[in-house]
Amino acid sequence: MISVRNLSKSFGTHVVLKGLSFEVPQGKTAVLLGRSGSGKSTMLRCLNLLERWDSGDIEIDGSPLGHSVEPGGEPRRWNTKEEAAARRRIGMVFQQFNLFPHMTVLQNVMCGPRHILGQDEASSRALAIELLDQVGLKEKQAAYPAFLSGGQQQRVAIARALAMRPSVLLLDEITSALDPELVGEVLEVVRDLKRRGLTMVCVTHEIHFAQDVADHVIFMEEGQVVEEGPPEAIVHAPKTERLGKFLMRFHARNGAPAPP
């Protein structure tokens, strides 16, 4: 369960998030939809403490993220150790995969359990192989990332994040850097995770992605939630003019007829 309340953030004078609030129930998949510059990626990075916000609160599974409240005292901002500990429970997959190029596929996936959780070699290897099997890349374990296709690299990146056994997975435009014919294999993995009941938050500007995996779509513009709801309602029955415009522009660009 993730809950974001009244989150604001600015870079200098540029306001990126303007009092954003939403909730993602346990085991559900939320999609933050919006064009680039709408603040959706910044929002996602806040959930993993890669970005710090100015005001507002984030709670994950009932405990506040980013600071602790000591009895009778002011909230104290986490130090880097506490941040690292929290990130172990929050997986993240990036648009550009960001695999470690000097490690093989297997080493990439083993890296978390082995070096961060301090598990022994054998059990980290077993876990890594199991996860690679889950994303359909068991036979590629000895390859280096540079020798894989984008879709394969992204599946390895997902396996690497899963190896930490996170309670939440954040996906940042994970299909945007892929050739169209490779998107399917990555989406298949995401659907599988959804079936397994992992809580996920995805960021995308692609409506198909939202339709495909979301339980709940949150449409954002200029750092605010404009409209939210189940994917069918968002895509086929937009209530606000801004969402309608976004959909129209998307369909026009992708050659499909504008929705009624």
Next chain:
Amino acid sequence: MEFQLLVNAAPLLGKALLQTLLIALVSITLAFTIGFVLAEISILGGRTVGFLTRCLTEAIRGVPLLVFVFLVYYLLPRMGLYIDTMYSGCVALSVFFAMYVAEILRGAFRAISKVQSEAGLALGMSNWKVQTIVLLPQALRIALPPLMNLAAIMIKATSVVSIIGVWELTLATNELVMRTMAPFTFFLAALVMYFVLCYGTVRCASHLSKRLNKSQRS
């Protein structure tokens, strides 16, 4: 060339060569270690610390090695450190070249995209683990050719410490020349030995860098 002279002097030259090798090994190891620590301090330390380390680096890089060797030679006893001249020479060489190592490593770390650190952090790594597990191996791949080049330069630079009376290849050769009045024979012999050491280092480097590059598409 007086061949017989060379044969007679061979054991002495061999010993001197070993001494040069020892000085080079100690200095290179120390320089790489100090340089790595300095690079990490300037990366992980805050703005002020980073600025101070860069000042130190630039200051020492702006001084001639010969002067620096003299400086360390006279400075150490002043600071209450009475160590063998050889170690004084090693300290001077290590500290002097550590500044170059720090610069090379700092540049190599900077050349790696920021998203690599973010990927490590997102997994839950500490800053130190990001540096050592994620960034260092990638930085070394970039830094290896210039570092090995520096190692070859350091081997040649060991000859400078003969000036403070450290007995090694250059000083030994000079002594032999004084005794035998055969400068060409002995300086040529020394030259060949220096060349073999440096060329060997360079060959090792290209072999190593091939091995480190196996993760790359050629």
